Amino acid sequence: MNNKIWIYILIMAAVTYLIRVTPLVLIRREIKNRTVKSFLYYVPYVTLAVMTVPAIIDATRHPIAGAAALVVGVVLAALGQNMFKVAVACPLVVLIVEAIIL
Amino acid sequence: MNKKKLFLSGMRDGIPITLGYFAVSFALGITAGKAGFSAIQAFVASLLNNASAGEYAAIALIASGAGFAEVALMELIANARYFLMACTMSQKFSPDTPFYHRLLIGFDLTDEIFAINVTRKGYIEPAYAYGAIVTVLPGWSVGTALGVIVGDVIPPFAVSALGVAIFGMFIAIIVPPAVKNRVIAVTVLASFALSTAVNKLSFFDFIPSGTKTIILTVVISLAAAIIRPIPDDGDCE
Numbered sequence: 001m002n003n004k005i006w007i008y009i010l011i012m013a014a015v016t017y018l019i020r021v022t023p024l025v026l027i028r029r030e031i032k033n034r035t036v037k038s039f040l041y042y043v044p045y046v047t048l049a050v051m052t053v054p055a056i057i058d059a060t061r062h063p064i065a066g067a068a069a070l071v072v073g074v075v076l077a078a079l080g081q082n083m084f085k086v087a088v089a090c091p092l093v094v095l096i097v098e099a100i101i102l
Numbered sequence: 103m104n105k106k107k108l109f110l111s112g113m114r115d116g117i118p119i120t121l122g123y124f125a126v127s128f129a130l131g132i133t134a135g136k137a138g139f140s141a142i143q144a145f146v147a148s149l150l151n152n153a154s155a156g157e158y159a160a161i162a163l164i165a166s167g168a169g170f171a172e173v174a175l176m177e178l179i180a181n182a183r184y185f186l187m188a189c190t191m192s193q194k195f196s197p198d199t200p201f202y203h204r205l206l207i208g209f210d211l212t213d214e215i216f217a218i219n220v221t222r223k224g225y226i227e228p229a230y231a232y233g234a235i236v237t238v239l240p241g242w243s244v245g246t247a248l249g250v251i252v253g254d255v256i257p258p259f260a261v262s263a264l265g266v267a268i269f270g271m272f273i274a275i276i277v278p279p280a281v282k283n284r285v286i287a288v289t290v291l292a293s294f295a296l297s298t299a300v301n302k303l304s305f306f307d308f309i310p311s312g313t314k315t316i317i318l319t320v321v322i323s324l325a326a327a328i329i330r331p332i333p334d335d336g337d338c339e
Contacts, residue, residue, distance in 0.1 A: 025208075039327040
């Protein structure tokens with residue numbers, strides 16, 4: 001099993017690297033097509049939003065704690081707080097809310 | 103900014119990401135340990151992949167005794183969003199940036215490395231990207247190894263709290279541009295709503311969760327691109 005796991009690890013690494021690097025290697029020019037450009041412009045916002053909700057609510061022991069972290073995080077970020085503060089505030093909210101309701 | 107300043111700036115922005123990663127990688131390490139990974143194997147797997155969803159999915163498959171081809175296919179699906187992100191990132195490299203930077207930065211194209219580099223103004227600055235990568239990658243790998251070693255001694259309340267750090271990071275990336283740009287705001291809200299629907303309605307249960315992320319990303323981004331294309335001379339900021 002031990003040696004087999006090394007092979008699995010190499011396969012995982014090779015596939016992941018190819019997925020990440022192929023577009024960077026093949027697309028060398030500026031894309032002119034407006035729809036394609038617009039699509040690529042929206043991808044980061046959409047994919048992060050999709051990964052955050054509802055996952056943040058399911059990540060905690062009680063959904064209210066996750067929902068509270070989401071609300072506090074959005075408000076802090078909208079007020080212009082930096083990434084570090086928001087990333088620390090969310091777990092703190094979960095600690096407090098879970099301490100109260102669990 | 104000179105290269106040293108850019109590198110340090112990348113390291114600074116990498117710190118919150120590292121903290122968020124640490125919690126996630128720790129949980130990942132516990133799973134890896136149960137699947138038969140040694141601490142060193144978990145460390146190397148994380149060093150070479152740095153992909154939370156991809157690693158989770160593959161480790162779960164390995165634990166269930168799946169073959170090599172199955173693991174490769176799973177990795178392809180779970181990480182397909184990086185293909186989209188790399189397409190976006192390809193547009194942010196200056197024609198003057200040497201080619202090998204694409205091969206090196208692409209190696210650690212994670213959600214967060216992508217986000218902090220692409221949402222910066224102007225072209226990708228390799229020094230900034232490397233500053234972030236050298237900060238983030240060791241934390242992720244060591245966290246996974248520690249998860250194997252320390253296993254389940256971490257109390258559940260700490261796991262629960264640490265688990266949302268990574269989402270706080272995502273929120274900090276998407277909300278400020280949404281405040282400034284109403285189209286992004288509407289797109290983000292629509293993403294929240296549709297993602298909740300697709301993940302909570304049992305009708306969609308047959309789609310694996312990694313695949314849901316890919317489909318939602320493609321459909322919503324395409325809809326936004328068609329309904330509200332960016333201005334022709336738009337600099338994609």
